[in-house]
Structures are given as C-alpha cells and as structure tokens.
Amino acid sequence: MKKVIIVFMFLVGTVSFAQNKNARTSIEVDGVCLMCKTRIEKACFKTKGVKSAVWNVKTHELALIYDERKTDVETIKASVLAVGHDTKDLKATDEAYNSVHPCCKYRDEAVLDDHSNDD
C-alpha cells in the first residue's frame, strides 16, 4: 500500500509539474465588430498551440484555451497585435493597425459611433 501511495504521489507530482495542455486565460483586445472578431480569432489560430479562441464583441474579452507546451500568452498577443488589434497593455504598430478594414478602425471615434448603431 505504501509503495502504491508513493508511486501515486510521484505521479501526481509530475502531472502538476508538467505544463498544462489546456491552459485557460482571458485577455482584453480592442475591436468593434464581427469582422474584427473573425480577424482576431483567426490570428490566434495561426499561432500553433491555440485550441480555442473566442472574442466577445461587446466586452472585448478574448477567451483562450491553449497548449502551454507549444505557445504562451505573449506569442498569442503578438499575433493579435500583428493583425492590428491592441491589447490592454500593448499597442499594435501603426502599420498593422492600418491594415485592418476601414470600417474596423476601432481607434477612431467616428467608427465607434457608427458601430453603436449596428445590429
């Protein structure tokens, strides 16, 4: 019995030390519409290791499930920035921002106003 427990404890240890295959996290990403949603989610999936990415248009929350062995939050954020979407702490380059569709220019007050009439 003792041996079994020791082996078991050992296993538990390794499991918890191993990196999480299904790590969950949320980050805030700026955007305005369903087109942005597709762009943001597609950018995440281009990062190897991202399993699920759901961006909420309303709350700007990007819910992620990813494999920690293959990627990390910083890499995913970089992919999102590369397609022109700001995160809470980092701003996309102007070059990247300019690549988004004119109707998705979320930094522009006029565009935001436009979208508030949507749906």
Place this chain on the structure above:
Amino acid sequence: MKHIFFVLLLLPTVFFSQEKLAGVILEANNKNKNLVLPGANVYWLDSSIGAVTDMNGKFSIPYKPEYKKLVISYIGFKTDTITVGTAKAIRHWLEPTDNLDAVTVKSRKQATSKSYLQATNTFTVSSDELLKAACCNLAESFETNPSIDVNFADAVTGTRQIKMLGLTSPYILIATENIPSIRGASQAFGLSFIPGTWVESIQITKGAGSVVNGYESIAGQINAELVKPSTDDRVFVNVYGASSARMEINTHISTKVSDKWDTGLYLHGNSHNAEHDVNHDGFLDMPKYNQINLMNRWQYTNPEKGFVSFINLKFLNDEKQTGELDFDPQTDKLTTRAWGSEIDTRRYEVSGKFGYVNPNIPYQKIGIQAAFSSHEQDSYFGLNQYDITQNSLYTSAMYSSIISDSRHKIKTGLSYTYDHYDEFLDAKNLDSNYERTEYDIGAFFEYNYDNLEKLNLTAGIRIDHSNLLGTFITPRFHAKYTPWEKSAFRMSFGRGKRSANIFAENQQMFATSRTFNILNSNGNIYGLEPEIAWNYGVSYLQGFNLFGRKADITLDYYKTDFTNQVVVDYENPLEVNFYNLEGKSYANSFQAELNYNAFEHFDLRLAYKYYEVKTQYDSGLLDKPLVPKHRLFANASYETALREGGKHWKFDATFNWLGTQRFSSTASNPVAYQLPDFTPTLSTLNAQITRVFSSKFEIYLGGENITNVRQANPILAANDPFGANFDTTFVYGPIFGGLYYAGFRLKL
C-alpha cells in the same frame, strides 16, 4: 486512507446543494411588445458561471447567495447588470444600443430561421411558427412550411402523410431529440402521435444529413425538440374544438423538484366521435377516434459540473374506427354485412439522455442516449387483417472534441439498434405471419471544418454491420461557401440505406380489394432487398434588402437516385405488387422560396416547387402516382403592435396550389370504375386569427380549406365495397371540405 476517499466523495455533494435562477430576456421597445432574445449571454459578475438564452429567450443559471450581480449582454444591446437578492425568476428587458424604431424591427426574430453559417441546409422552426396554425400534432405542424408537403388525409384512416423532396416519410429520418422515433411500425401514424404543444422547435435538414443519427435518412432529417420541464410554463392548458366535432385537450404541468431536478407531466387527449358523410357515398369522411397520450419528463441540470440529463416516459393509446356509416364493429367486424375498419395502437416508450460538457474545456462533450419502445397495432380493413408488434432498442454514445484548434471539430461514437417485428396478416395472397429481428451496430466519425469566414464543411462516415443489411459504409458530405455578404452556397451528397417495412408503410393498401404480391424471394426482408439511394443537392440562399425591408431568397435543387428500391406498384388496379427495382428510380426537386418582411409586422413567404419523381415499373418508367409536378405556396402573417399588458392580434393565412397528379392506371377496370389519367388542379386556403389578451391567455379561431374544395368521389366502387374494384387509395384532395375551429391557450 479510506476516510480521505470518503471525504473526497462528499465534496461534490457540497456543490449539489445549489439553487438555480431562471428567467427570460426580452428586447425593450416602446410598444411593450414581447420580443424574446434568443442567444443572449447571462453570467454572474466575476465568475465563470454563465448561460445563454434559448429560442424563447429563456435561461436558467446556477445560483448561490454570494452571487449578487447578474450581467446580461447581447450584441447590439446595452449590457445590463442587475442585483439579485433571491433566486426569484427574472424577466428583463434589454435596451438596444440605439433606441431607434428601425433597430427594433431589424432585430426581430424570425419564426423560421435559416442558417447562413451551417454546412447543412437546415432551418429551425420555432414555437412561434408552430402557433401559426393550431396544429394538433406534428404532421399538421408543417402546413406553414413549404419544404415539407403535407398530403391530404387518406379516405379511410384520416392520416396525413408528409413528403420531402417528393419522397414519402419513410425516406425521412424523423427523430425526437435526436433519437430516431418514427420508424418501422409507427411509420404510418407516428406523426399524429406527437402532440403539437409538446414540440418546442423543429429542425429540418434537406438532403442526406448527418451520419450521427444513423444511415436511414435519404431525403432529409426532421428533429423535433420537445418542451423542457425547466423552461416550460408551470401550467399550460390548451383546448381546441372544431366544427367537425373534433376535440383536443393539452395540459402541461412542470415543477421544480430540487435545485437540480425538474419534472413535467404532459397530457394530451383528442377525440372525434361524430359521423360525417358530406359526399353521400355511404362512408365516413373521417374516422372516429380517441387518443390518450401521456408523457412524463425528468430533467437534471448541473451547469457547474457540466451535466445534463433527461429521462422520459411515454404512453399512448389510440383507437380509430371508420368505414360505412351503418357499420357496427360489434356485429359486422370481418364480415360482409358492412365494410368497416378499426385501428388500435398502444405504445410504450422509455428513453434517457445523458450529456457531459467539460466545464474547463467547453469543446469536449460526451453524450449517451438510450430508448426502448414497444409498439403494438391491431387492425382490420374490411376483410383484411393486419397486426404488428415492434419492440425496439436504440442506444448511442458520442464524443465530440476538436483537432488542434476549434476550427476543426470532430464527433465520433457508436450506436446499436435492435428491432423485433412480428406481423400477423389475413390478406389476399400473403402469408399469415412475418417475423424478423434486425440489429445493427455502427461506428461513426464526423469532421467539421469552419474557417470562420467563408467556408464551412462537414464530412461524415459510418460503418455499420447489420444482420439483414450486411456490412456497409455510409458517407455523407456537406459544404457551405459564402462568397459575399448574406449569401450561402451549399452542396451536399450522401448515401442512405434502409429496410422497407412494406406493410406498415403501405397500410392504406389494405383498404382496397386488391391482391398483394411480393415478386422476389431471395432477399432478407420479406424476400426483398434493402433500399439504397444517393442524394445530391445544391442550394443558394441570399439575403437582401428590398425597399429597405429584409428579404431572402432560396433556390434548391436536389436529386435522389435509387440504386435499389422496393417498388410499390399500383398500376394493375386489382393488385399491389412489391418488387426490387430494375432500372431507374429517381426524384428530382427544385424549390424557389422568397421571404419578405414587406412592412412592419407583416411577413410574406412565397414558394414554387417542381417535382419529377419517376420509377421504372413493370409497365414502364412512370411518374409516381399522386405527386403533383408543380406546386405553389404562399403564407402571409401579420401582427398588430403590442398594447399594454401584451395585448395584440395575430393573423395568418396559407395558400396552396397543386398541379395535376397522375392516377395509377385504372384502364383495365370496367368503364364505370375507370379514372382519368390525371387529377384536376387544386387550391386550398387556411387562415387563423389569434387574439392575445396577455402573455398568459390567448384565444384563436381558424378555418382549414375555407374555400370548401372537395374531391367528390374519393372511394372507387363505394357502392360495392366487397367487389373487385373497391379502392380507397385514389385521394388527391380534401374529402371533408371546409372546417372551422376555435380554442384557447392558458399559461401560468
């Protein structure tokens, strides 16, 4: 050590002692109209506990006293946070982000919604659409839907059969909550055994459909979701009475048993005991009947752990009597004193479902289903006798997950089906006993790819081993492509295979004087081979704005090619012959449908359908009898603006025009019993007015076939029912003529 284990076991129980908060989310508007919001997000602030509202805007979410702030959000609406003190039901109106009238109209929910996103050509019929006609059972609920044709009741049994893509219901997989339910012995009358008020929504898929629910579907799949105890009204009463003296009563009672368990008791009764003979042929125009239908549902929900479970118990007793007016079953049964018929059905059903969604990994799901049914029908038609007993078991287990990321979804699982049929016959030229056991074990795998923008495709395959159908592979494929905004191009192909229950599916043939012949003897099913067909389809959906109002148009073309079919040949008026197809059999269908919201609260739906259904009979390649080549359909519905307290009016009208239909040949009959080659064209009109007094009470008044169109002589040789030419199967139109009804619905 042992003690720790017990403590661990106890841990989950702590979570079990929880309450749930239920409610409904509506769209705020200055007219106080009840516009429910399906798909709105409801969650507790600073937690991961959330729910999404269903088709009727209802939700249910776990509740703990420490949860105080409930957040409700929906795209295009202001996100609201409400403070919750107790687990009392919530009714909340969400404000559109811009409170313009135009916004309210734009986001109005359609009663029938077509998907721009899914790969399959599926549309969902919500309970709103079902209320457009006071449909008493599932068969009648398709009357406002152009994709499904509801046939006129046959002269004897009064049952309405449905068709899709020009093919009859045995070629459609009909499921209740994804368990195939109307099959085998219940094929002929099964749709009338599901009361309309039990149905929450219906999903109709054209084409072969998914492999998950089996290999039997050929023309399409219909799935009826039943009302759920947790979201249904606590008490619901519906009473219906028609001018034909048909009465129906529906009552639903649902209660919360504990924080996790809900139960509902559903009772349906219908009866019609008046005798009608408007065409004076000596036969009842519609059968006299009594039906009792009971269902008890238990629902277990634990969103935190991700468990959902349903247990259903059903019982049905249905009795029909028809025939000549002076027929008395006590003295005249199975004699030539008078022609009469009785059909008695009893059915028991037990089914259970269990679903698990990993709360941490929401894309991992497990679903297990099991259903057992016992169906017993005792019947006679004149001198022909037909009894069938079917015991059936269906089980399936499915696992869904993703490959690499959530754009690639998979579903895989196993299913097992067991059917035992025992048929007793006393009919010309047939053996007196047919018994067979059919079992099937199958494995399926379905892959779905969604690139989040333009392309969505589903490819499925299943391998089955059946004792009578052999080992075979069923491939199915569906794809959707969106080249520009509000459009969807779809294509699909798939294979279906099934054993034809020739007697159960063609019961109307017993109400004739025909002789029955099965011309093959080498097959496993009544000597016949299984039916195999391929279905191919393309479809184009385009949404657009016409004069500033929403509209959409759908063009569909489907082709079903039979590799083998059990041909049911009525071409000799003295015989019904069954044989394996030799040559071609196909069904081509084209449909054009336009939906238009012409002005506020007014919806219009127009459709044109073209069918070419041909089969190689012994006497040549002929059109299938009684299938119109051309059909027109129009439905208009109007609702007045909502007054205070939810008062408003609803108007609905449906028009159908049917082109000529071919009669099977009667050329060899004596001249008096010969029919023309084709039926006349036909148009019918149904209308209904509903007065809603409040969200709790409404009354409705309607008319079916209000232009009083009738087929004058539906029964051939009605004057000589035991002679050689007696036949009740040549029905192409309404027999009874106009019918008016009224009823009320009460919800508490």
